[in-house]
Amino acid sequence: MPVQSMPFGNEDSMTQNRSFVSTLTGSFSTPAADNPTVAMVEAAYRALGLDARYLNCDVQPEGLADAVRGARAMGWVGFNCSLPHKVAVVEHLDRLAGSAQAIGAVNCVVREGQELVGENTDGQGFVSSLRTVVDPAGASMVLFGAGGAARAIAVESALAGVAEVTVVNRDPGRGASLVDLVERATPARARQVVWDHTYAVPAGTSIVVNSTSVGLAPHGDALIEVDLDSIGPGMLVADVIPNPAETRLLREAAERGAETLDGLGMLVEQGAIAIGLWTGAEPDRAVMRQALEDVFGA
Numbered sequence: 062m063p064v065q066s067m068p069f070g071n072e073d074s075m076t077q078n079r080s081f082v083s084t085l086t087g088s089f090s091t092p093a094a095d096n097p098t099v100a101m102v103e104a105a106y107r108a109l110g111l112d113a114r115y116l117n118c119d120v121q122p123e124g125l126a127d128a129v130r131g132a133r134a135m136g137w138v139g140f141n142c143s144l145p146h147k148v149a150v151v152e153h154l155d156r157l158a159g160s161a162q163a164i165g166a167v168n169c170v171v172r173e174g175q176e177l178v179g180e181n182t183d184g185q186g187f188v189s190s191l192r193t194v195v196d197p198a199g200a201s202m203v204l205f206g207a208g209g210a211a212r213a214i215a216v217e218s219a220l221a222g223v224a225e226v227t228v229v230n231r232d233p234g235r236g237a238s239l240v241d242l243v244e245r246a247t248p249a250r251a252r253q254v255v256w257d258h259t260y261a262v263p264a265g266t267s268i269v270v271n272s273t274s275v276g277l278a279p280h281g282d283a284l285i286e287v288d289l290d291s292i293g294p295g296m297l298v299a300d301v302i303p304n305p306a307e308t309r310l311l312r313e314a315a316e317r318g319a320e321t322l323d324g325l326g327m328l329v330e331q332g333a334i335a336i337g338l339w340t341g342a343e344p345d346r347a348v349m350r351q352a353l354e355d356v357f358g359a
């Protein structure tokens with residue numbers, strides 16, 4: 062009798078050169094239960110025919126170091142980091158790619174050989190989505206908010222050619238820090254407006270972006286403090302809020318003749334960039350968007 066050399070020896074599978082080890086990716090955040098990225102990414106993997114998984118993991122701050130060590134030990138090809146780990150993860154990585162270094166935060170980690178490299182695909186995702194409707198070169202942008210999403214959007218938009226960024230934010234310290242970042246890391250001009258009044262968008266502004274959390278479900282009808290009558294034809298109004306896709310800001314802007322861009326596009330694009338970095342494959346954006354729309358009931 063031949064001795065079976067493999068614990069699960071199966072000649073058929075071995076001669077067909079099949080592997081029972083899946084490509085592993087995922088997300089570390091807390092809370093994690095309402096993060097729909099897993100539905101979008103796994104739909105993309107299925108459509109690509111990849112034997113790949115995306116595990117949505119609830120990781121507490123005190124468990125982040127072990128989670129990253131675990132991902133290394135298990136050979137994960139990469140993972141997303143969401144709140145509250147986007148800055149804290151940096152010390153557990155081997156190096157940062159250019160955009161993550163400039164922005165100072167990581168939302169996507171990629172294994173390159175034995176190294177874990179921090180990337181930031183939020184801003185790149187926004188710019189990819191933006192380019193589907195407008196050329197950012199030479200544009201003037203009004204950006205509401207100065208948090209993590211705003212920092213990524215401001216830096217990548219400026220690197221993509223936006224000439225002037227006006228940061229409108231309640232907290233002056235956070236606003237000033239973003240203005241300083243844009244001026245240090247990009248060729249664009251930046252200025253701050255402290256947001257303690259209803260803000261009128263200056264005539265001649267080409268791109269208006271809400272990067273605050275105002276309008277996120279279940280407060281879908283909430284509106285930022287903007288003079289809606291300062292918005293009109295010739296402007297593109299974008300929102301980072303992915304759910305609902307059509308925020309009240311976008312609805313009001315469209316009614317006043319502005320072009321609009323929803324936050325679902327950004328979410329899909331940043332995910333597509335991450336899948337490309339992890340697997341080398343080009344996913345189907347329509348499949349990814351549909352998966353999110355199914356989740357959000359859009």
Ligand code: NDP
Nearest residue numbers: 206207208209210211231232235273274301303324327328
């Ligand atoms: P942060 O907590 O880092 O920043 C939140 C920002 O919103 C701050 O600038 C804050 O202002 C501002 N803000 C909050 N509430 C109000 C309010 N009532 N009026 C005015 N400003 C307000 O969050 P993030 O930047 O990480 O996320 C912001 C939003 O972006 C979230 O809703 C998130 O879902 C979305 N997002 C979407 C992505 C996509 O792919 N579509 C990707 C990443 C994020 P202040 O500094 O004055 O407190």
